[in-house]
Amino acid sequence: MLNGDNCYTVSVSAPGKVILHGEHSVVYGKTAIAVSLGLRSSIVIKEVKTAGEPVVYIHLPCVGLQETIPLNPTVKALFNPPLCAGVTGKFTWKIPGKLDHDCHLRKVNEFLHMMKPNFDELPSNQKNSLRSFLYMYSGIFGSTNVQIKSMDISMGSELTIGAGTGSSASFAVCLAGALLRLLSLKAHPAAAFEPPQGFEPHEREAISAWAYNCERIMHGAPSGIDNETCTFGSVVSFKKGSKPRHLDLRLNLRVLLVDSRVSRETHALVVKVAGLRQRNMAAVDHIMDALDDVAHTATQILEKLSGGKCPADTDADYQHLAELWDMNHCLLASLGVSHPALETIRGFARARSLACKLTGAGGGGYAMILIPPSTPRTAVDSLTGQLLENGFRVTETCVGGPGVELEM
Numbered sequence: 001m002l003n004g005d006n007c008y009t010v011s012v013s014a015p016g017k018v019i020l021h022g023e024h025s026v027v028y029g030k031t032a033i034a035v036s037l038g039l040r041s042s043i044v045i046k047e048v049k050t051a052g053e054p055v056v057y058i059h060l061p062c063v064g065l066q067e068t069i070p071l072n073p074t075v076k077a078l079f080n081p082p083l084c085a086g087v088t089g090k091f092t093w094k095i096p097g098k099l100d101h102d103c104h105l106r107k108v109n110e111f112l113h114m115m116k117p118n119f120d121e122l123p124s125n126q127k128n129s130l131r132s133f134l135y136m137y138s139g140i141f142g143s144t145n146v147q148i149k150s151m152d153i154s155m156g157s158e159l160t161i162g163a164g165t166g167s168s169a170s171f172a173v174c175l176a177g178a179l180l181r182l183l184s185l186k187a188h189p190a191a192a193f194e195p196p197q198g199f200e201p202h203e204r205e206a207i208s209a210w211a212y213n214c215e216r217i218m219h220g221a222p223s224g225i226d227n228e229t230c231t232f233g234s235v236v237s238f239k240k241g242s243k244p245r246h247l248d249l250r251l252n253l254r255v256l257l258v259d260s261r262v263s264r265e266t267h268a269l270v271v272k273v274a275g276l277r278q279r280n281m282a283a284v285d286h287i288m289d290a291l292d293d294v295a296h297t298a299t300q301i302l303e304k305l306s307g308g309k310c311p312a313d314t315d316a317d318y319q320h321l322a323e324l325w326d327m328n329h330c331l332l333a334s335l336g337v338s339h340p341a342l343e344t345i346r347g348f349a350r351a352r353s354l355a356c357k358l359t360g361a362g363g364g365g366y367a368m369i370l371i372p373p374s375t376p377r378t379a380v381d382s383l384t385g386q387l388l389e390n391g392f393r394v395t396e397t398c399v400g401g402p403g404v405e406l407e408m
């Protein structure tokens with residue numbers, strides 16, 4: 001959108017993600033399936049007129065951050081980012097995978113320390129958000145000739161941060177989507193007078209790749225499944241050592257996302273499973289194989305469900321999927337990664353014949369309850385009431401919906 005002051009406004013949203021199948025077994029080379037979550041983050045970037053030097057105003061209430069960044073020093077320190085060693089030519093925003101990530105990130109860190117001498121004392125979520133913004137802004141705009149202006153950036157999210165529902169990827173995808181669209185509008189001003197178009201597949205590829213670089217800032221060596229799921233939505237299948245594969249399914253599975261309110265550490269749970277395997281190699285490997293089969297069969301059912309089958313088949317498919325969710329949970333429990341709180345949640349769901357599984361690392365965190373379309377509203381309401389009475393947090397939402405979207 002272009003206003004009378006020749007300033008653009010861009011609004012973008014992106015979903016979070018949950019793991020549907022393949023937790024823990026993915027560590028041992030099996031397939032994992034992630035789906036987009038109905039809870040989304042959103043961003044509004046507005047170019048604004050300012051009297052003095054150009055600045056970026058950043059409002060990130062989810063991490064309690066409000067910051068003003070001067071643009072002239074940013075341009076001087078961070079524009080024209082370097083290419084990876086051995087790659088010739090000039091870096092452009094179209095090839096984020098060829099950016100010398102470590103070198104660019106080091107410059108971003110140096111700049112932040114210079115601009116904010118107390119940078120090290122900030123909470124790590126604020127540090128990561130600031131690093132990510134500067135990294136991406138300078139990476140994308142720093143390889144072009146478009147004229148930069150002051151901007152006001154606001155970001156919100158329905159996701160809980162640090163809970164395994166992909167808030168960092170959702171944040172990074174929103175940021176990349178909005179910056180790339182702003183760049184495209186500024187580079188092709190005539191497009192601002194045409195009806196806004198959603199993101200094209202090639203734009204999504206670039207968004208996901210920039211978000212992946214951001215995920216590297218937050219997580220070191222991520223698999224890429226989160227940025228891919230938050231960008232493309234729907235279902236993403238992943239195996240260690242290969243690129244995540246987006247399955248273009250039209251799904252809208254209703255779920256109750258239940259927060260057990262038990263905090264857990266992913267790393268400790270992964271270590272626990274490794275110990276169990278060390279002592280019981282053959283048995284644990286059979287469980288991993290079973291988890292792999294569950295992931296593959298569930299994918300086939302999701303493919304059927306997305307094909308718009310007749311209602312009778314849909315019921316049978318949901319029943320089969322529910323059976324697989326239960327089996328998946330019990331296999332994970334046999335690896336020692338459930339928790340009494342998760343079992344309580346499952347008990348409440350099973351009393352209403354609904355399937356429930358942990359999602360993510362387990363040991364606490366979230367459980368998901370599948371709500372097939374035929375489930376009576378009263379059953380969902382009474383289950384929600386019981387979960388809330390017992391101190392759990394409950395969100396009714398969908399999985400498998402759209403990825404990054406331009407908000408009109």
Ligand SMILES: Nc1ncnc2c1ncn2[C@@H]1O[C@H](COP(=O)(O)OP(=O)(O)OP(=O)(O)O)[C@@H](O)[C@H]1O
Nearest residue numbers: 062125128129157161162163164165166167168171
């Ligand atoms: N709405 C937001 N505003 C600003 N920063 C955000 C926002 N959402 C996420 N972040 C950034 O992402 C980081 C969260 O990453 P972290 O990996 O800990 O959690 P997660 O992505 O929710 O979990 P997981 O990766 O296990 O799914 C925060 O520390 C913050 O830097």
Ligand SMILES: C[C@@](O)(CCO)CC(=O)[O-]
Nearest residue numbers: 023024026027266360361
């Ligand atoms: C438990 C695990 O499989 C998923 C955690 O969300 C760990 C991992 O894949 O890194």
